[in-house]
Amino acid sequence: DLTASFHDHTFQTPLMNASGVYCYTTEELDNLLASKAGTLVTKSATINYRAGNPEPRYRNLALGSINSMGLPNEGLAYYLDYVLKKQADPTVPTLFLSVAGISMAEDLDMLSTIDQSDFNGLTELNLSCPNVPGKPQVAYDFEATEKMLAAAFERFHKPLGVKLPPYFDLTQFDIVAQILNQYPLAYINTINSIGNGLYIDVDSETVAIKPKGGFGGLGGAYVLPTALANVHAFRQRLNPEIAIIGTGGIENGADVFAHLLAGADLVQVGTQLMKDGPDVFTRLAAELADIMNAKGYHKLADFKGKLKTL
Numbered sequence: 001d002l003t004a005s006f007h008d009h010t011f012q013t014p015l016m017n018a019s020g021v022y023c024y025t026t027e028e029l030d031n032l033l034a035s036k037a038g039t040l041v042t043k044s045a046t047i048n049y050r051a052g053n054p055e056p057r058y059r060n061l062a063l064g065s066i067n068s069m070g071l072p073n074e075g076l077a078y079y080l081d082y083v084l085k086k087q088a089d090p091t092v093p094t095l096f097l098s099v100a101g102i103s104m105a106e107d108l109d110m111l112s113t114i115d116q117s118d119f120n121g122l123t124e125l126n127l128s129c130p131n132v133p134g135k136p137q138v139a140y141d142f143e144a145t146e147k148m149l150a151a152a153f154e155r156f157h158k159p160l161g162v163k164l165p166p167y168f169d170l171t172q173f174d175i176v177a178q179i180l181n182q183y184p185l186a187y188i189n190t191i192n193s194i195g196n197g198l199y200i201d202v203d204s205e206t207v208a209i210k211p212k213g214g215f216g217g218l219g220g221a222y223v224l225p226t227a228l229a230n231v232h233a234f235r236q237r238l239n240p241e242i243a244i245i246g247t248g249g250i251e252n253g254a255d256v257f258a259h260l261l262a263g264a265d266l267v268q269v270g271t272q273l274m275k276d277g278p279d280v281f282t283r284l285a286a287e288l289a290d291i292m293n294a295k296g297y298h299k300l301a302d303f304k305g306k307l308k309t310l
């Protein structure tokens with residue numbers, strides 16, 4: 001039984017896409033709904049359509065991926081319209097709607113629009129896009145993060161989560177958790193890609209992607225231990241009411257199991273979904289079930305958050 005409870009909701013599996021991957025168009029979103037994913041999240045939206053950065057802007061690598069998409073998206077109305085249509089269908093699970101304004105004003109504007117809509121799913125505020133030239137990742141600025149959350153909760157009355165960048169120093173986890181614990185967040189999603197990696201092809205002596213001279217967010221196997229550390233460090237520090245989505249480096253069922261063991265309630269798949277398409281969820285669900293059977297676990301709660309130390 002792979003049923004996952006999350007906030008006030010249950011999903012058939014704990015698996016879903018990571019925002020940005022396979023979720024730009026209604027066709028891709030429909031394909032995710034038809035897959036073994038328990039639910040989905042839409043591509044982070046800005047108010048208006050954005051073309052994003054020049055191509056090539058995504059590369060699969062042997063150990064993961066590098067991207068500098070620059071928030072290409074169809075605009076908030078497109079994704080809000082999609083989730084509103086789907087929520088009328090009782091066979092469709094609760095959906096996640098992601099927003100990533102280029103400024104705090106744009107974030108607040110989109111949150112107000114969603115608040116005033118009939119959307120009854122979960123909203124994810126992306127505070128961690130590393131790829132808009134000239135724009136810092138909001139959640140590395142602790143003062144800006146606190147201001148953002150205070151302003152967000154003044155006008156937003158629906159379940160809200162935040163997408164965080166990876167942190168690396170244990171004092172950062174202490175500071176960020178102390179900020180997050182002051183607000184009635186439904187969840188956090190950790191991690192976004194590890195920002196501003198640089199992949200170099202030695203044969204051609206060139207970078208792998210065009211934007212920002214080759215600097216881009218890393219995903220895949222490169223990031224798994226960092227992702228697990230962020231899930232676990234936040235689970236140790238956050239109020240128990242704040243759920244956690246673990247994202248980063250999932251290639252197989254064992255990686256899903258590790259995220260759940262570290263304390264994730266749901267997990268998201270980015271690079272591997274890019275490589276395999278939505279059928280990846282069939283394989284991951286089967287591999288997770290096999291591991292659980294071999295260990296004698298019947299449900300996720302049997303091991304979720306129960307990581308052992310030495």
Ligand code: ORO
Nearest residue numbers: 069070071129131193217
């Ligand atoms: N890429 C990422 O890795 N994370 C984001 O939040 C956004 C993008 C992008 O659109 O470039």
